[in-house]
Amino acid sequence: MKTKSFAPSTVFAVLAVFLFVLSGPMGAQARESAFRQQFTEAKQQNNFAGMKFLVKENGAIIPAEIERIMAEANAGGVSAGERIYLLGLAYQLAKMHTEWNGADDKRMLELEAMLGQYRREAAARQAIRDRIKEVEIVPGNFVMNAHAKEMENAGLKPVIYPHWVHRSFFRCKVCHESLVIMRRGANGLSHEKIDAGELCGACHNGEISFDTTAEANCPRCHLFGSPRAHGLVDLSYYDEAKFTETATRLGGKWHGDRLVDGRFPLSKLGFINWVKLDELGAFEPLSSLGGGSTTEGIRDTKILFLMPKKYASMLDNVLWSHKIHTTWINCSICHESAGQRERIFEKKAGATRVSMIEIKEGKSCGTCHDRVSFHVSDCKRCHNHKGVEADEKTIVRESIEAPSTDVAPAGETRPKTPGIFKSSY
Numbered sequence: 001m002k003t004k005s006f007a008p009s010t011v012f013a014v015l016a017v018f019l020f021v022l023s024g025p026m027g028a029q030a031r032e033s034a035f036r037q038q039f040t041e042a043k044q045q046n047n048f049a050g051m052k053f054l055v056k057e058n059g060a061i062i063p064a065e066i067e068r069i070m071a072e073a074n075a076g077g078v079s080a081g082e083r084i085y086l087l088g089l090a091y092q093l094a095k096m097h098t099e100w101n102g103a104d105d106k107r108m109l110e111l112e113a114m115l116g117q118y119r120r121e122a123a124a125r126q127a128i129r130d131r132i133k134e135v136e137i138v139p140g141n142f143v144m145n146a147h148a149k150e151m152e153n154a155g156l157k158p159v160i161y162p163h164w165v166h167r168s169f170f171r172c173k174v175c176h177e178s179l180v181i182m183r184r185g186a187n188g189l190s191h192e193k194i195d196a197g198e199l200c201g202a203c204h205n206g207e208i209s210f211d212t213t214a215e216a217n218c219p220r221c222h223l224f225g226s227p228r229a230h231g232l233v234d235l236s237y238y239d240e241a242k243f244t245e246t247a248t249r250l251g252g253k254w255h256g257d258r259l260v261d262g263r264f265p266l267s268k269l270g271f272i273n274w275v276k277l278d279e280l281g282a283f284e285p286l287s288s289l290g291g292g293s294t295t296e297g298i299r300d301t302k303i304l305f306l307m308p309k310k311y312a313s314m315l316d317n318v319l320w321s322h323k324i325h326t327t328w329i330n331c332s333i334c335h336e337s338a339g340q341r342e343r344i345f346e347k348k349a350g351a352t353r354v355s356m357i358e359i360k361e362g363k364s365c366g367t368c369h370d371r372v373s374f375h376v377s378d379c380k381r382c383h384n385h386k387g388v389e390a391d392e393k394t395i396v397r398e399s400i401e402a403p404s405t406d407v408a409p410a411g412e413t414r415p416k417t418p419g420i421f422k423s424s425y
C-alpha cells in the first residue's frame with residue numbers, strides 16, 4: 001500500500017523538476033540568446049545600424065545579458081580563446097548600452113580592463129608556447145618548467161634537457177630507467193634530488209660532467225630563452241674538439257673524422273640520423289656508467305609487420321629490427337611495465353596490435369617516435385620494405401584487426417581510415 005501512495009507524488013516531483021528546468025533558466029536563456037544571436041549576426045555582418053537598433057530595443061535586458069555572458073566566460077573549463085571572445089562581446093554590449101541607452105560606464109570600464117588583462121596574459125602564454133615549440137622541434141629537446149615560479153624568483157630561466165647531446169655519449173640504457181623513468185614529468189625533478197646525486201645529479205656532479213652548485217653552471221641548464229639555447233636547436237653546440245674531450249673523459253670515443261664535412265648525418269626532415277651515425281662508426285656511446293646501471297643485452301631478430309590487405313598496394317611493409325632498438329634500449333622498457341608506464345609490447349611475435357592511431361597518440365611505437373626518435377611523419381623510414389621476402393632472422397606477422405570494442409555500434413558512423421595519413425603519404 002505504501003508504495004502506491006508514494007508513487008504519484010514521486011512522479012509529480014520528477015515532472016516538476018523537469019518542468020522547472022524547462023521553464024526556468026533554460027527558458028530565460030532561450031529568450032536572451034535570441035537577442036544575443038541577432039546581435040552577433042548583425043555584428044558579423046558589420047551591420048552597425050542593426051546593432052544599434054537591437055541595443056536600443058532591448059535596453060531592459062542588456063545588463064542581465066552582460067552578467068550572463070560574463071558568468072559564462074568565467075566558468076571553469078572555458079578555454080582562454082572562448083573567454084576572450086565572450087568578454088569581447090560583453091564589452092561591446094556594455095559600450096553600446098552606455099553610448100545609446102545612457103547607462104553608466106562602470107561595467108564598460110571594468111570589462112575593458114579585464115579584457116586587456118586577459119589579452120596580455122594570453123599573448124604571453126602563446127609567446128612562451130611558440131618559443132617552446134621552436135626548441136622542442138628537435139626530437140628529444142625538452143623544456144622543463146614545472147617549477148616556473150621558483151626559477152623566476154631565483155632569476156633563472158627554465159631548463160632545457162637536450163636528448164641529442166646526451167645520446168652522443170650515452171645509450172638510452174644508461175638513464176632509462178635506472179636513473180630516469182621514461183616519461184615526462186614522472187620524475188619529480190628538483191634540486192633536492194639532483195644535488196643529492198639522483199637524476200641529472202648522477203652525472204652533473206663535477207666528476208662525470210659539470211656540477212649543479214657552482215654559480216657559473218646555473219645558466220648551462222637554465223638556458224631556455226637565452227641566446228645560447230640556439231646551439232641546442234641548430235647543432236652549433238657541436239664542436240668536434242669539445243665532443244672528443246667529453247667522450248675521452250667518459251671513457252667512450254668520438255671519431256669526428258668519420259663525419260662527412262665534419263657534420264652529423266641528417267634525416268630527410270633535417271634532424272640527426274642516429275642509425276647512420278652508428279653505421280659510420282662515428283661514436284661509441286656508453287651503455288652503462290661504471291658498474292652502476294645494467295644492460296640487458298642485444299637481440300638480433302627482426303619482425304616484418306605486413307600491412308593490412310587494403311593498404312598493401314599503396315604502402316610498404318615495416319621491417320623492424322630488434323638489434324637497432326636493443327643497441328640503445330633495454331628489453332624491460334618495451335616488455336615490462338614500470339611504476340608510471342605500461343608495458344608496450346608482449347614478448348611474443350604477433351601478440352600486440354600496432355596501429356597508426358595509437359602511434360600518433362604517443363603509445364606503442366609512438367612512445368619514442370615523434371618524441372625522442374625520428375618523427376612519425378617520416379613514413380618511409382618505417383614503411384621501408386617492399387614485398388614479403390624475409391631472411392631466417394625475421395618473423396613475419398599479419399596485421400591484427402582492431403578489437404571489437406573499437407567497432408562502432410550499429411547506427412554510428414566512424415571513419416574507417418585515419419584521414420590525416422591519406423594526404424601526407
Ligand code: HEC
Nearest residue numbers: 166170171172175180182183184185186187367368371372
Ligand atoms: C642522460 C640521460 C638520458 C638518456 C641517455 C636518455 N634519456 Fe630519455 N629522458 C631523460 C630525461 C631527463 C627525460 C625527462 C624525464 C622527466 O621529464 O621527468 C627523458 C624522457 C624520455 C621520454 C619520455 C617522453 C615523453 O614525452 O613522455 C622518452 C620516450 C625517452 N626519454 C626516450 C629516450 C630514448 C629513446 C633514449 C635513447 C635514444 C633516451 N631517452 C636517452 C634522460 C635521458
Ligand code: HEC
Nearest residue numbers: 159160161165170174199200202203208209210220221246
Ligand atoms: C648519464 C650522465 C648524465 C645525466 C644523467 C645528465 N647529463 Fe647532462 N650532460 C652530461 C654530459 C657528459 C654532458 C656533456 C657536457 C660535458 O660534460 O662536457 C651533458 C650536457 C648537458 C647539457 C649541455 C649544456 C652544456 O653547457 O654543455 C645540458 C643542458 C644538460 N646536460 C642538462 C641535463 C639535465 C637537465 C639533466 C637531468 C634532467 C641531465 N643533463 C642529465 C651527462 C649527463
Ligand code: HEC
Nearest residue numbers: 144145146147150154189190191204212213214217218221
Ligand atoms: C644539470 C642541470 C642543472 C644545473 C647546472 C642547475 N639546475 Fe636548477 N634545475 C634543473 C632542473 C632539471 C630543474 C627542474 C626544472 C623543472 O621545474 O621542471 C631545476 C630547478 C631549479 C629551481 C626550482 C626548483 C628547485 O628544485 O629549487 C631552482 C631555484 C634552481 N633550479 C636553481 C639553480 C641554481 C641556483 C643553479 C646553479 C647554482 C642551478 N639551478 C643549476 C637543472 C639544473
Ligand code: HEC
Nearest residue numbers: 297298299301325329330331334345347348349350351352
Ligand atoms: C623498442 C622496443 C623493444 C625492445 C627494447 C625489445 N623488444 Fe622484444 N619485441 C618488440 C616488438 C615490437 C616485438 C614484436 C611484438 C609483436 O609482434 O606483437 C617484440 C618481440 C619479442 C620476442 C618475440 C619475437 C622474437 O624476437 O623471438 C621476444 C622473444 C623478445 N621480443 C625479446 C626481447 C628481448 C630479450 C629484448 C632485450 C634484449 C627485447 N625483446 C627488447 C619490441 C622490443
Ligand code: HEC
Nearest residue numbers: 274275318320328329333364365367368372373374381382
Ligand atoms: C622505447 C623507444 C622506441 C620504441 C617503443 C620504438 N622505437 Fe623505433 N627506434 C628507437 C630508437 C632510439 C631508434 C634509433 C633511431 C632514432 O632514435 O631516431 C629507433 C629506430 C627505428 C628504426 C630504424 C630507422 C632506420 O633508419 O633504419 C625503425 C624502422 C623503427 N625504429 C621503427 C619502430 C617501430 C615500427 C616501432 C613499433 C613497433 C618502434 N620503432 C618502437 C626507439 C624506439
Ligand code: HEC
Nearest residue numbers: 305318354355356365369376377378379382399400421425
Ligand atoms: C615509427 C614507425 C612508423 C612510422 C614513422 C609510420 N608508420 Fe605506419 N605503420 C607502422 C606499423 C608498425 C604499422 C603496422 C600495423 C599493423 O600491424 O597493422 C603501420 C601501419 C600503417 C597503416 C595501416 C593502418 C593502420 O593505421 O595501422 C597505414 C595506413 C600507415 N601505417 C600509414 C602511415 C603513414 C601515412 C605514415 C607517415 C605519415 C606512417 N604510417 C608512418 C609504423 C610506422
